[in-house]
Amino acid sequence: MPVIEVDGVAKRYRDVTAVDDVSLHVEQGQIYALLGLNGAGKTTLIRMLLGMIAPTAGSVSVLGAAVTSGDRSAWARVGYLVEAPVAYPELTVRENLHLIARLRRLPGSAKEAVDDVIERLALTPYADRRARTLSMGNLERLALAKALIHTPDLLILDEPVNGLDPAGVVEIRTLLAGLARQHGTTVLLSSHLLTEVTRLATRIGIIHHGRLLGEHHADGLEQQLERHLNITTRDDAKAHEVLHAHGYHPGPAPGGGLHLTDEHALARPEEVATVLVQAGLPPTKLLIEEEDLETYFLRIIGQRIGAGDA
Numbered sequence: 648m649p650v651i652e653v654d655g656v657a658k659r660y661r662d663v664t665a666v667d668d669v670s671l672h673v674e675q676g677q678i679y680a681l682l683g684l685n686g687a688g689k690t691t692l693i694r695m696l697l698g699m700i701a702p703t704a705g706s707v708s709v710l711g712a713a714v715t716s717g718d719r720s721a722w723a724r725v726g727y728l729v730e731a732p733v734a735y736p737e738l739t740v741r742e743n744l745h746l747i748a749r750l751r752r753l754p755g756s757a758k759e760a761v762d763d764v765i766e767r768l769a770l771t772p773y774a775d776r777r778a779r780t781l782s783m784g785n786l787e788r789l790a791l792a793k794a795l796i797h798t799p800d801l802l803i804l805d806e807p808v809n810g811l812d813p814a815g816v817v818e819i820r821t822l823l824a825g826l827a828r829q830h831g832t833t834v835l836l837s838s839h840l841l842t843e844v845t846r847l848a849t850r851i852g853i854i855h856h857g858r859l860l861g862e863h864h865a866d867g868l869e870q871q872l873e874r875h876l877n878i879t880t881r882d883d884a885k886a887h888e889v890l891h892a893h894g895y896h897p898g899p900a901p902g903g904g905l906h907l908t909d910e911h912a913l914a915r916p917e918e919v920a921t922v923l924v925q926a927g928l929p930p931t932k933l934l935i936e937e938e939d940l941e942t943y944f945l946r947i948i949g950q951r952i953g954a955g956d957a
């Protein structure tokens with residue numbers, strides 16, 4: 648049974664459709680990332696998962712229980728962080744965590760749970776510091792510690808690496824991967840940082856203008872990247888004619904020169920070179936290039952905009 652099941656969910660405000668007919672499933676132990684630009688609808692979707700707002704259409708279930716606004720039945724097994732990290736400023740890190748442990752009515756020793764989460768989140772040097780003196784990164788860690796103190800089966804995080812320095816990002820990445828691997832914890836997170844998400848997540852859902860445009864296994868994403876043959880000659884206009892006459896479909900390359908995406912050109916670039924040499928236009932550059940992830944993301948989004956889907 649999926650840990651999260653979202654079926655045909657929409658959220659409409661007066662003149663804005665924040666989430667538009669989204670269906671997705673998240674399986675146990677997955678780290679699923681909702682990837683989208685600002686305003687894509689990630690927070691709205693997450694708030695519906697947590698029962699904080701009710702969908703206009705569709706249904707959501709979490710850990711096998713239907714989420715209806717106000718229903719907190721699956722709550723004890725979910726940890727979440729969806730707001731900017733907040734803590735009682737005059738309490739220490741440890742006191743803040745004890746408070747949460749008491750509110751959560753943790754079985755067993757609260758002290759043990761607090762000590763354990765302090766260690767896991769590398770908060771030991773700050774345990775007795777008042778929250779108001781913490782850096783943004785450590786405040787974020789404290790917020791994560793609060794979300795994790797009851798070792799939830801499902802962790803939901805809205806933009807978890809915002810505000811962290813690169814070392815903090817690596818720490819969070821290691822922590823989440825460890826939780827998923829060692830404890831089978833399922834993680835759903837949102838982010839607008841594509842490169843970060845490909846390192847962190849096992850599955851990625853691309854969301855744009857409230858719609859889920861596609862889902863990818865993080866390690867399969869590379870295969871979606873477009874490859875092209877980039878060629879420069881002394882006379883690109885003439886080279887264009889020659890290649891066209893030989894059945895290729897050259898286009899202008901963004902940085903100058905010609906751009907070929909024909910499969911046979913990519914499979915046999917030496918044949919393209921031969922054609923050009925025989926026409927008296929030896930290539931001064933001939934290179935197979937792969938688009939980077941950011942370009943891919945923008946291309947996918949751009950196609951939808953081009954198709955009148957914006």
Ligand SMILES: Nc1ncnc2c1ncn2[C@@H]1O[C@H](COP(=O)(O)OP(=O)(O)OP(=O)(O)O)[C@@H](O)[C@H]1O
Nearest residue numbers: 660663664665683684685686687688689690691692
């Ligand atoms: N309560 C609301 N009333 C009206 N419009 C809203 C409301 N909440 C969100 N929206 C709109 O819905 C769209 C999606 O917003 P949402 O916050 O879910 O996006 P997001 O992907 O989380 O972006 P961000 O990272 O900037 O928070 C935006 O156009 C936003 O302005």
